[in-house]
Structure formats: C-alpha cells, structure tokens
Amino acid sequence: MRASYLDYNATAPLRPEARHAVIAALAQPGNASSVHGFGRAARQAVEAARESVAALAGARPEQVVFTGGGTEANNMALRAARRGVVASAGEHDSVLGACASGSAIGACAPVIAPVDSSGVVDLEQLARLLDGEAPPDVVAVMLANNETGVIQPVAEAARIAHGRGAVLHCDAVQAAGKIPLDLTALGADSMSLSAHKLGGPQGTGALILRAGHEIEPLLRGGGQERNRRAGTENVAAIAGFGAAARAASRDLDTFMELAAQRDDLERQVLALAPEARVHGAAAPRLPNTSCFGVPGLAAETLVMALDLSGVAVGAGSACSSGKAASSHVLRAMGIGEARVAEAIRISLGWASGEEDIAYFMAAWQTCLNRNPSVKRAAV
Ligand code: PLP
Numbered sequence: 001m002r003a004s005y006l007d008y009n010a011t012a013p014l015r016p017e018a019r020h021a022v023i024a025a026l027a028q029p030g031n032a033s034s035v036h037g038f039g040r041a042a043r044q045a046v047e048a049a050r051e052s053v054a055a056l057a058g059a060r061p062e063q064v065v066f067t068g069g070g071t072e073a074n075n076m077a078l079r080a081a082r083r084g085v086v087a088s089a090g091e092h093d094s095v096l097g098a099c100a101s102g103s104a105i106g107a108c109a110p111v112i113a114p115v116d117s118s119g120v121v122d123l124e125q126l127a128r129l130l131d132g133e134a135p136p137d138v139v140a141v142m143l144a145n146n147e148t149g150v151i152q153p154v155a156e157a158a159r160i161a162h163g164r165g166a167v168l169h170c171d172a173v174q175a176a177g178k179i180p181l182d183l184t185a186l187g188a189d190s191m192s193l194s195a196h197k198l199g200g201p202q203g204t205g206a207l208i209l210r211a212g213h214e215i216e217p218l219l220r221g222g223g224q225e226r227n228r229r230a231g232t233e234n235v236a237a238i239a240g241f242g243a244a245a246r247a248a249s250r251d252l253d254t255f256m257e258l259a260a261q262r263d264d265l266e267r268q269v270l271a272l273a274p275e276a277r278v279h280g281a282a283a284p285r286l287p288n289t290s291c292f293g294v295p296g297l298a299a300e301t302l303v304m305a306l307d308l309s310g311v312a313v314g315a316g317s318a319c320s321s322g323k324a325a326s327s328h329v330l331r332a333m334g335i336g337e338a339r340v341a342e343a344i345r346i347s348l349g350w351a352s353g354e355e356d357i358a359y360f361m362a363a364w365q366t367c368l369n370r371n372p373s374v375k376r377a378a379v
Contacts, residue, residue, distance in 0.1 A: 003310040004356040004363075008197075008349030009146050009174060009289060010314050014240070015199035015350060021045075021243035022201055025236035032233045033224065042235045049242025056245040057172070057191060057208045058182030065207045065228045066238050070173040070194030073207035074098055076218045076229070077140075077169040077190040084136035085110040086129050086166075088121040088152065089332035090145045095171055096328075099140070111136055118283040119150035119333050126157060130164040137166045143175035143186070147314075147329045147345055148280035149289025151179070158187030167213065173197055173205070177248030178255055178286050189213040195237065199350055200244030204237035251350060258348045259287035265346065265357050266290055272365060273297075275375050279330060279343060288349060291330075293342030296374040302344055302367055309363040314345035 005013065014022075030042030050061040057064070067073045071094035078085055078098045085099040087110040099110040113126040121141055130136065139161040144151050158168040167189040172181055177198035183191050190213060194205040207228075209215065214228075221230035248255075269276050269292060278292040293299065299315040306313055330340045346360065368374055 001310045002359060003312070004352075004359040005312045006346045006348060006352060006356060006360055007312045007314050008352070009149075009345060009347035011196045011202060012199045012349045013351050014201065015244050015247050017247045018195075018200045018240040018244040022236045022240035025239040030235065032235055033222075042233075045235055045239045045242075046233050049238045049245070052242040052245040052249070053193065053206050054208070056176060056181060056249050057193060057206075058180075058184060059191075059208045060211070062226070063183070063209050063211060065209065065225050066233060066241075067205045067207055067229060068234075069203055069205040070094060070171070070192050070197070071098075071205075072218065073173075073192035073194070073205050074140075074169075074171055076207050076215055077192060078138060079216050079218060080167055080169070080190070080213070081136065081138040083134055084108055085138045085140055086113050086126065086136045087111070087140040088113045088126075088142065088157075089115045090119055090121075090148075090150070090329040091140055091142055092146060092171055092173070095140045095142070095169075099138075110140070113139075113141075115332050117334050119145060119148050119280040119329070120283050121152055121157065123153060123156055123160060127160045127164070130161065130166055135164065135166070138169060139166050140169045140171065142171040142173075143181075143191075144172075144178065144286045144289075145280070145329060146174045147327055147343075148283075148291045148333075149174070149286035149347075150280040151175070151284040151286065154186045154188060158189075162187065174286065174289075177245070177252070178288055180252065183208055183210065190215065195241035195244055198244050198248040200241040201237045204234055204241050206241070247350075255350070256287050258352075261348060261354060261357055262288060262290050262346070265361070266292065268361055269294075269364070272377055273368060273374060274377055277339060279333065279335065288347050290346045291343055292346075293339055293344065294368070294374055295339070295342065297342055297368065297371055299342050299344045302364075305367045305370075306360070306363050309366070311360050311363045313360070314347065315343070 030038035170188040
C-alpha cells in the first residue's frame with residue numbers, strides 16, 4: 001500500500017544527514033567530558049552541533065544549552081519566573097503545564113493572554129496583564145503554533161514585556177527550520193528548539209539564551225553545558241540535531257515554497273466542500289501547515305479512515321496522549337466544540353511532495369463521498 005506521511009508538525013522523518021551523524025557518533029565510544037582522544041572527538045561532535053544549532057537560531061554557540069527536547073527547554077525557561085507567567089492562549093502544553101506545576105515560583109497557573117479569532121495574541125490585553133502591582137515577570141509567546149501554524153508577533157510582545165520589566169520566552173519549536181529564526185531580531189530572552197521537528201532525532205532539543213540571561217538549571221549535578229544542564233551529553237542525538245539543523249538551514253528557501261502546495265491543497269478542499277473552514281487562514285502562517293474541518297466530518301473517524309488508506313495526518317493537539325483531546329488552541333480562537341471536533345491538521349515537510357498531497361486528496365475525497373450528510377460543491 002502507498003503511504004503518505006503528512007504529520008511533520010508531530011514529528012518529521014529523520015533526515016539522512018541526521019541518521020548518518022547519529023550512527024557515526026554511536027559507533028564511537030567517548031564521553032564529551034573525557035580528556036582522552038575519544039572524549040575529545042565526542043566533544044568536537046557536540047561543539048560542531050552547537051555551532052549549527054546556533055546558526056539556525058541566529059545566536060552564538062555559547063548561547064545554546066542542549067536539553068532532552070522542547071518540553072525540557074520550555075520547562076527550564078519558565079524557571080526564570082519569580083512573580084508569575086503570562087502565556088498566550090495557544091501555547092503548547094509544555095509551556096502551560098510547566099508554569100502550572102513547577103517553576104521556580106512553585107505551583108501557579110499561568111495568566112492567559114487571549115488570542116483573536118485568527119489565533120494571534122492580543123497585544124493590548126497582553127500589555128494590560130503586565131500592568132498593575134507585582135505583575136508576572138515572564139511572558140511566553142510561541143513563534144508559530146503547532147496546530148494552525150499561525151505566526152505570533154513575538155518582537156512586539158518582547159517590546160511590551162521589556163517595557164514592563166518582564167522577560168520574554170519564545171517557544172520556536174515549530175518555527176525552526178520552517179521560517180527564518182533570529183533570537184536578536186525577535187528580542188527574545190530565551191527560545192526553545194526541538195530536534196525531531198526539523199528532521200533530527202527525538203528526545204533532544206535546545207534552549208537558546210540571550211547573552212546575560214541566565215536561568216537556574218532544571219537538572220543539577222555535573223557541570224555539563226556550562227553548569228546549565230547536568231548530565232552526560234547525548235552525543236549521538238546532539239550530533240544528529242546538528243546535522244538536521246545544518247540541512248534545515250540549507251533547505252530553508254525550499255521549505256518556504258511549500259506554502260504554494262499548501263495553498264493549492266486548501267483550494268482543492270474548498271472547491272470540493274465549500275463549507276470547509278481553514279483555521280488561522282487570515283493570519284500569517286507557517287508555509288507547511290493547514291488546519292481545517294468540514295461540518296459533519298468528524299476528525300477522529302476521518303483520521304482513522306485516512307490511516308487505513310496509508311495517509312497520516314493529525315487531529316486536534318492529541319500528540320501526547322494518543323487519543324483526541326479537544327484543542328485548547330482552536331477553542332481559544334472562539335471556535336465552537338463541534339467545529340473543533342472536525343479539525344484535522346496537514347503538515348508538509350522536507351520529504352513530502354505533490355504526489356503525497358494528491359494521494360491525500362483522493363483518500364479525503366473518498367471519505368467525503370462516503371458521508372452523505374456533508375454539503376458538497378454542486379457539480
Ligand atoms: N512546543 C511545541 C510548539 C511543540 O509542537 C512541541 C511538540 O509537539 C513541543 C514544544 C515539545 O517538544 P518535544 O516533543 O521535543 O518535547
């Protein structure tokens with residue numbers, strides 16, 4: 001059976017460059033802290049990866065702290081909070097959950113900055129939440145949303161935060177390798193990346209820190225990562241991350257061209273089902289992401305039916321539990337439960353092609369035709 005993988009925002013297939021780097025590193029012994037030749041070779045692999053990740057993020061190598069993924073990087077960044085966190089409503093669970101349960105300030109739920117109907121954070125409301133007595137001192141605004149691909153005005157949010165004595169953390173996990181990234185231009189004090197979203201191995205990522213912005217370590221013990229993250233470095237995964245970051249930087253222009261394929265897919269969907277609704281379409285979006293639903297076509301059954309045809313797409317935000325949880329991202333945009341339950345996510349990437357979209361369209365149309373209650377275009 002033909003397979004069509006269109007779930008890159010959940011995880012991207014491992015790039016060949018990354019696979020090669022992981023295997024090469026695994027074939028060598030060597031703790032990056034050892035002084036002998038094997039250790040120095042491991043150190044070299046880690047530092048080469050650090051340079052590549054820094055280049056992708058518009059930062060310097062010493063600003064990169066390798067972590068066990070995007071979730072850990074977000075948890076670490078939010079430890080900067082002393083008085084509390086304001087988070088935009090569409091943040092990933094690894095941001096919302098981190099400030100709810102374990103920042104340096106102890107357990108406290110984040111204050112939520114609302115988003116408008118296209119999913120963009122309301123900057124006036126954000127500013128208002130930072131005024132007043134003893135306001136939160138960390139603002140979390142992601143660069144691009146994992147479900148809708150909507151790009152947030154991070155630089156403006158950073159100006160608002162800084163003007164009120166707060167720091168800004170930016171979860172750039174979904175943006176990295178998909179749109180240009182520049183820590184300084186964004187004005188962010190910290191930024192999270194995850195290797196597996198850009199074709200590197202799962203379970204590794206990075207927190208990028210603005211020069212001078214230091215954060216209490218989440219993991220204590222050894223002095224690795226300049227005392228910012230204890231524990232023997234995962235040399236193979238980090239080497240794979242570096243190779244993926246290099247490839248993603250190289251391919252950035254090509255990646256941006258995926259927008260034309262995505263727009264074409266949405267045109268075809270709307271031509272077949274004019275009542276379809278594309279979520280976040282009015283805002284700037286990542287070039288690879290489309291989140292849409294058709295009234296009467298439940299996402300849960302659609303995803304399963306597509307899977308039987310070998311087509312992999314996402315539904316809602318259910319990436320951690322394995323079952324469809326109602327999307328807080330779409331609900332925050334004012335979308336009703338019924339429409340939320342119909343939303344599926346197509347996300348393209350480095351190895352997807354027009355033939356994958358054509359295959360998806362054929363399988364999706366079959367599902368549409370099987371469902372007589374759905375309004376279709378008159379033919
Ligand atoms: N932030 C965003 C926006 C994400 O989409 C994800 C993963 O889905 C994460 C953070 C968590 O990254 P990781 O899977 O590396 O823990």
